[in-house]
Amino acid sequence: MMELKIQLIPTGEIILPPGKNGENFCHNCKVVASDGVRAMMESALTARDRVGVQDFVLLENYTSEAAFIENLRKRFKENLIYTYIGSVLVSVNPYKDLEIYTKNHMERYRGVNFYEVSPHIYAVADNSYRSMRTEGKDQCILISGESGAGKTEASKKILQYYAITCPASEQVQTVKDRLLQSNPVLEAFGNAKTLRNDNSSRFGKYMDIQFDFKGAPVGGHIINYLLEKSRVVHQNHGERNFHIFYQLIEGGEEDLLRRLGLERSPLQYQYLVKGNCPKVSSINDRSDWKVVRKALTVIGFNEDEVEELLNIIASVLHLGNVQYGGEEGSACITSDTQIKYLARLLGVNGSVLTEALTHKKIIAKGEELMSPLNLEQASSARDALSKAVYGRTFTWLVNKINASLAYTDDSHKHYSVIGLLDIYGFEVFQHNSFEQFCINYCNEKLQQLFIELTLKSEQEEYEAEGITWEPVQYFNNKIICDLVEEKFKGIISILDEECLRPGDASDFTFLEKLEDTVGGHPHFVTHKLADGKTRKVMGREEFRLLHYAGEVNYNVNGFLDKNNDLLFRNLKEVMVMSENNILTQCFDREELSDKKRPDTAATQFKASLAKLMEILMSKEPSYVRCIKPNDSKQAGRFDEVLIRHQVKYLGLMENLRVRRAGFAYRRRYEVFLQRYKSLCPDTWPNWQGKLADGVSTLVKHLGYKPEEYKLGRSKIFIRFPKTLFATEDALETRKHSLATKLQAGWKDNVNLSKPLFYSCSSVILRFVKGFIYRHKERCPENEYFLDYVRYSFLMNLRRNLPKNVLDKSWPTPPAALKEASEHLRKLCMQNMVWSYCKKISPEWKHQMEQKMIASELFKDKKDNYPQSVPKLFVSTRLNGEDINPKVLQALGSEKMKYAVPVTKYDRKGYKPRPRQLLLTGSSAIIAEEGKLKQRIDYGALKGISVSSLSDGLFVLHVPSDDNKQKGDVVLQSDHVIETLTKIAICAEKINNININQGSIKFTVGQGKEGIIDFTPGSELLVAKAKNGHLSVTAPRLNSR
Ligand SMILES: Nc1ncnc2c1ncn2[C@@H]1O[C@H](COP(=O)(O)OP(=O)(O)OP(=O)(O)O)[C@@H](O)[C@H]1O
């Protein structure tokens, strides 16, 4: 006798074999085996009593930090390290191997809705993957948290999930291997043991995984951020240099070490002993070496490349052992052993290198002179060379990995992307320096993005569902971002100014400049400006920033040097001559001829962050917030003070508040009805009418009060967790009574009702036969099956109609219904278009008209046009209060149609000047503070020129014989597509916009001509070139 078993398994799935009335249970279920049906259920709620809540939104007391932490603690004690806040995953580092990352676990999360299984990093990975596949939108997963919280481990788990669960061909397998193997290589060169983490990433990493139309991973691309180069030459007590040095010394074959001139003991190398801990029990350098060596081969390094790479690593160690002696004023190298190795390994001339390590080239009266360095200067020149060589080699390595991951199939250019961001979290140490300043600035930017996107998506969901949005109060940290990054008056600009100005600038003059310029800012304090109480906890050499996550004091010592990041010219000259192929790519000859100073470290970082924000903004984000439970890397220890601090600066309470501002719980109607339909006689076993009516009937039957819930267009929103819990409890009771009834019923059937049993099997037989004959003309054998397929298609269609005009999904029809399906699709689309048009507001129509014009003007013609598409055009970028009253007065009754901050470049020296561009009904006006500097009547506007690249420069051309004008105007706007579209519309010059390749000519006044040259490059640079032209380097944008 067959026995019915209902099995409740921990994921919340129910497995039951079919039986009498089986169809009631099987409806909508997934068939997993011939004898079993799997019905997915939300387990998230069933286990809540035992281990807190799996989603913080279900915390009754959601504003209490104590309740939040208690929930984390309860779950952590049960090894449940993952908890959601809505769709954000909070992860607590367990510091021990949990058996939750097996292939079986991956299977369990594959293709299953977020809330149907318990929280997991795989659920986030799967959710992003499915959204990418079904909605066609690029995704990104942002992983943040402090050092040691588990960011890198999380990103590796996600990568492994894709490598194992995504479809693969042979070629894809190679890409998967390379994607996976890029990790050990990057970790060897970019990670190190610190006090906080034995495998701490000392660089930020953003990695794109590219998927083809079949959903297979076909390529990747990595961007690295700010490697901590100072570690190459110095490590704090208890810390190590980058892993690769120790791996090479411990694991390198005898032969190899001999060739590199290395001894098998890290203690022999000055650069490896500063932290006094070359050996760490948790790290096995020898076996890691093997892994890295193999990974290099998988990635595609040939033997010569590996040899050249290791030559560089060994050279850094030799450089560290270069000792200086001699008189105080002029240093000399005491032994030439290292120089001999260095000359060979770097492929440079030994005596030229010796001179460059002890002298500095100065140019006096047009003549080159070699001036000797003193001991201190010589040591720092040596260290600067080591840092530069290592830092640039690391960037080379990333580029090399990128080349190996590049998607090369030209026939399918289009691919979708999931980006993974594993970047340093907010850092506060006893002494905070330039690096912490950059890292915390990065976190301010990420926080800004996070707040904007979570609030935005929450608001969008309410709008989509037709539910009134209740405004949420939150702290907007834009004010702090501006304090750091604003052009001309932010901290980075002030730092750059001190680095570049002639005279005796120092870290102290920088601090004074800060006090003069941003002293009054509410988020900035120094010892001098502070009140008595704050003064006690601040040094005179410090400035304090009041970050969103807390206060941090930064010591200005070293800021100028680190920002300058200079390498003496003669050392660069030596490296340019190197015969090592990697170094010739790292030290470009052009760098020597380029008189322009390279951008400072902070400015480069700022530009790379701006680019990162752009990348992230163009994608659908998911968040993983990692928490470190204790400072001693111990399993099972939950340090409440430490955790409270992280909960605060990760903004988790705020995130929860936003998520809970309106409703604690929301689900699509079909999901809600499917789960709870057994609780109401009208909805059980199936509801035949509209889903919304079914849900309404169900909740009324359950006694929900009107203030407890709202019905949206496709979802039910429940305000309080307790309402849901009561429903869950009712379901629990109901499930048990149903199980008992079913078991009894099954026994009755098998024992007493043989005819019914046979009639069931005859239905199955007819079905199987129909399937076999399904491609034949309609006949008695297949008619039952064909009808069933048609019926299922139509029922499925009813449930899965496209949601909006952009939703191109449509269930695949059976052959017999192809034509009908096409008619239905067209009808459905017409209907949606019609109702969409009916709902368009005048503002939205205006927006679309402007966007249409922008598309006509710039689509496929200007590189940064695609980035402008998802951003709405605003009516103005400067309001009345942003514009000087004198300017407003001078405008009189002229109505301003649009205003935007711009940078104007002087006609002669091309000096950048901040200005405002105002558009009225009759003219474009350039204003500075209280003055109207120039007015160009639209009638006099001959044309507008702009480049085809991604820069924001443009030229307004005026007639050269117009005495009122001083020549054409060169401007730059951060919103160039929007600005030019507005000018084109206001001035009716849609046909007068010229998009130029290469260069733009313009009139400087009195018939003289100026030229702007545009070239693509890695980042935006605007400067006067040697040939007198204005040279603009525009960053290459990803064409996605
Ligand atoms: N899910 C996990 N399961 C088991 N151990 C983990 C997990 N996540 C992290 N760990 C442990 O914690 C250590 C630190 O994690 P990880 O290197 O990912 O931190 P991180 O946030 O990337 O830190 P950093 O900012 O310093 O790079 C790991 O080496 C591992 O031992």
Ligand SMILES: [Mg+2]
């Ligand atoms: Mg890390």
